[in-house]
Amino acid sequence: MKVLLYSAKDFEIPYLEKANNNKYQLTFTKEALSSQTAMMSVGYDAISIFSADEACFLTIEKLKDFGIKYITLRSVGYDNVNLRTASRLKIRVANVPAYSPYAIAEHSVALLLALNRKLIESNLRVQHYNFNLDNLVGIDLNEKTVGIIGTGRIGSVMTKIMHGFGCNVIGYDIEENNKLIDDYNLRYTTLKKLCELSDIISLHIPLNAETHSLINENIISEMKTGVILINTARGAVINTEDVINGLKNGKIGALGIDVYENEKGLFFNDHSQDIPNDEMLMILNAMPNVLMTGHHAFLTDEALTNIAETTIHNLDCWNSGLETGNELTEIIYLS
Numbered sequence: 001m002k003v004l005l006y007s008a009k010d011f012e013i014p015y016l017e018k019a020n021n022n023k024y025q026l027t028f029t030k031e032a033l034s035s036q037t038a039m040m041s042v043g044y045d046a047i048s049i050f051s052a053d054e055a056c057f058l059t060i061e062k063l064k065d066f067g068i069k070y071i072t073l074r075s076v077g078y079d080n081v082n083l084r085t086a087s088r089l090k091i092r093v094a095n096v097p098a099y100s101p102y103a104i105a106e107h108s109v110a111l112l113l114a115l116n117r118k119l120i121e122s123n124l125r126v127q128h129y130n131f132n133l134d135n136l137v138g139i140d141l142n143e144k145t146v147g148i149i150g151t152g153r154i155g156s157v158m159t160k161i162m163h164g165f166g167c168n169v170i171g172y173d174i175e176e177n178n179k180l181i182d183d184y185n186l187r188y189t190t191l192k193k194l195c196e197l198s199d200i201i202s203l204h205i206p207l208n209a210e211t212h213s214l215i216n217e218n219i220i221s222e223m224k225t226g227v228i229l230i231n232t233a234r235g236a237v238i239n240t241e242d243v244i245n246g247l248k249n250g251k252i253g254a255l256g257i258d259v260y261e262n263e264k265g266l267f268f269n270d271h272s273q274d275i276p277n278d279e280m281l282m283i284l285n286a287m288p289n290v291l292m293t294g295h296h297a298f299l300t301d302e303a304l305t306n307i308a309e310t311t312i313h314n315l316d317c318w319n320s321g322l323e324t325g326n327e328l329t330e331i332i333y334l335s
């Protein structure tokens, strides 16, 4: 089987080559999949994509014309794939459903701790031999209320970690997980109540039609003044403009994000020599109580190994005419 891997990054290629063990003919390209770059897939049986690739209606129509039979995602999230078109055109799509929920949850905690204890500012001062402690006051996390929105794989690990910090953990999800109630005393509540009660809110929901802009002006108005908001899920689950307003008026005390709603075409590449032209990003970068990372919560050795192994597993199954167990057939997509 010949496989073209879009958006291939230097850090992941050794993992993919090791997992492949020369089984399939892998070609790596730094180009992202789009309706323009779909043409590159001519002559391949399968493609592999990541979260910044765009497999929209038009792109998938083109991929079909070019003979692509399989799309294997090197990500958990699949909001960038029009599954309805893929299933109509009989292109099989699979993801990596659980490569390491620990990587993402631990990154969420890293953002929370760094923001709360002002580690970036503190380190900048130390580098300048300034050991003044003014404006570095944080809060104890012990006994604070943490609201977990989305208690699936990543949200479950986040619940466990926050429980370990001595926090009261409350959750909002369309499906309750009884194990979290039993093991960590998690209490489920409504989204509104979670916002009213939480000192810290962490988002772990997928991006879909229901969760798009879930965190908007209305729901922010229900939050406690000074709430710390963490988002490692997908950028568009928060309305960034509304969150910026919440930061400006003090309703939101601090924001930690690994994802950004306009990250496509921006993240994963070096734009340090470009003139910045994204106003929201410029505002976020300028705020002392905002900490942003460039979608790298997944970047651990364990996660990269699992992503590579599951990607090759998906290809193995298709090559042998089997189901992968990771097949995406659900029709949840954003038009």
Ligand code: NAD
Pocket (backbone or CB within 6 Å): 076, 077, 078, 097, 098, 101, 104, 149, 150, 151, 152, 153, 154, 155, 172, 173, 174, 175, 204, 205, 206, 207, 210, 211, 232, 233, 234, 258, 259, 295, 296, 297, 298, 299
């Ligand atoms: P998961 O499917 O295990 O959990 C998602 C949870 O969200 C489920 O419990 C589900 O019931 C709940 N949910 C779905 N729709 C909802 C709604 N409308 N309202 C409330 N709850 C809802 O997924 P996961 O593995 O925990 O991953 C969560 C998300 O994290 C992914 O979809 C992906 O977008 C994101 N993610 C980000 C990174 C990163 O590097 N920053 C890496 C992996 C995943």
